[in-house]
Amino acid sequence: MINFEELAQAMGDLDEDTMLKLLDQVTAEGKEAADQAMAACQKGMDTVGELFEQGEYFVGDLIYAGELMTQAAGILKDALAAGESTESTGTKVILCTVKNDLHDIGKNIVKAMMEANGFEVIDLGIDTAPETIVEAVKTHQIKILLLSGVLTLAIDSMKETVDALKAAGLEDVKVLIGGAPVSENARNVTGADEWAQSPQKTIQVCKAWANL
Ligand code: B12
Known part of the structure; x- marks a missing residue:
């Protein structure tokens, strides 16, 4: 059972090791878990934003948060798109x-x-x-x-x-x-x-x- 609260917390804490460990479990679970993981990561980014507003995090932390979020999105990308019709729309x-x-x-x-x-x-x-x-x-x-x-x-x-x-x-x-x-x-x-x-x-x- 994946702990999405822990994932949100890890993102907010900028804890890369825990994030990677939890995302590894998510990719084995499929699309629904990937959707929930993405929501948890965004929740973590909201925490980063709040800590930045409160003066506890600085621009360097925002930059690092951005790198973590990019990494997370890259890991989740395929699972998020699973089941979509990839046939070209020509548009x-x-x-x-x-x-x-x-x-x-x-x-x-x-x-x-x-x-x-x-x-x-x-x-x-x-x-x-x-x-x-x-x-x-x-x-x-x-x-x-x-x-x-x-x-x-x-x-x-x-x-x-x-x-x-x-x-x-x-x-x-x-x-x-x-x-x-x-x-x-x-x-x-x-x-x-x-x-x-x-x-x-x-x-x-x-x-x-x-x-x-
Ligand atoms: C990481 C980050 C950065 C990184 C961004 C790295 C990158 N490559 O993008 C860097 C370090 C560059 C950065 C810089 C700054 N940031 Co910034 N940043 C963040 C942070 C922590 C996370 C953003 C993020 O990636 N979220 C996760 C993604 C997935 O969410 P998202 O971008 O919102 O996208 C989702 C939706 O919005 C939507 N979406 C987005 N685009 C589109 C497009 C379409 C077509 C659709 C349909 C949907 C859609 O879909 C996504 C998935 O659901 C946010 C806090 C937060 N709560 O988000 C602050 C935040 C956005 N930043 C903020 C600020 C103030 C700044 C700076 C001014 C800080 C400074 N003093 O220098 C600079 C501004 C630089 C600039 N000119 O843009 C404020 C913005 C306040 C405001 N309301 O204007 C926030 C909210 C933090 C805060 N609470 O104070 N930041």
């Missing part, structure tokens, strides 16, 4: 973290899940300026754009990106915003078409947009 999407935001772990999880569901994902990386996104949308003739952001500030960059698309005459491109600060209110403010917190909802919405 290309662009995904990136918006300007002024360097967080990419959530984005990378969404990318892996989209690819596991047969989408071709063009990943523009982090801190992506609206002009870069508009250029890429034109070059690759994209109809679906996924914007990731974890900082509250990211909402401003998402709005700038939607405005830049409209200014370039690309109103027909569907935009989904995702990440911790995103909500229905943020969707309204930014002018995006949809919002999501989970890769699962993103896949559903993208399939509907692509008429799959």
Whole structure:
């Protein structure tokens, strides 16, 4: 029986050895355990964030937490995607973290899940300026754009990106915003078409947009 509380605690404590030991058990258990493990890891990251706000952890700890979380996501990736239909949908999407935001772990999880569901994902990386996104949308003739952001500030960059698309005459491109600060209110403010917190909802919405 996997102790997910212990996993959340290990992530919060930045205890790599315990994390690796528990994740090793998870991968032997399959998808449901992987979903629960991912939730536990995120809970651990919330603890890291709280300790950072309280001044107990510093930026170096955030960097290390990011490395641990990346490692965990890499270990869980295949188990999380187990059972998905990997047959190509023939649909290309662009995904990136918006300007002024360097967080990419959530984005990378969404990318892996989209690819596991047969989408071709063009990943523009982090801190992506609206002009870069508009250029890429034109070059690759994209109809679906996924914007990731974890900082509250990211909402401003998402709005700038939607405005830049409209200014370039690309109103027909569907935009989904995702990440911790995103909500229905943020969707309204930014002018995006949809919002999501989970890769699962993103896949559903993208399939509907692509008429799959
Ligand atoms: C690791 C980390 C970092 C690492 C990131 C490394 C990396 N490669 O990403 C580094 C060290 C770079 C970092 C830097 C900073 N960070 Co930081 N960081 C974190 C931490 C601890 C974990 C983030 C994480 O990876 N979580 C796990 C992943 C899986 O969760 P996620 O990113 O939220 O993604 C999930 C969802 O949001 C969603 N999602 C994400 N993207 C998308 C996209 C789509 C399309 C969809 C559908 C869903 C989706 O799906 C994912 C899976 O469920 C968080 C605390 C927290 N509670 O998350 C703080 C946190 C995000 N950071 C914070 C801060 C303040 C900073 C700094 C300003 C610190 C500083 N003083 O320098 C800088 C900012 C740098 C910048 N300009 O971006 C604050 C943000 C506060 C705010 N509301 O704006 C937080 C919340 C910590 C805190 N409580 O204070 N950070």
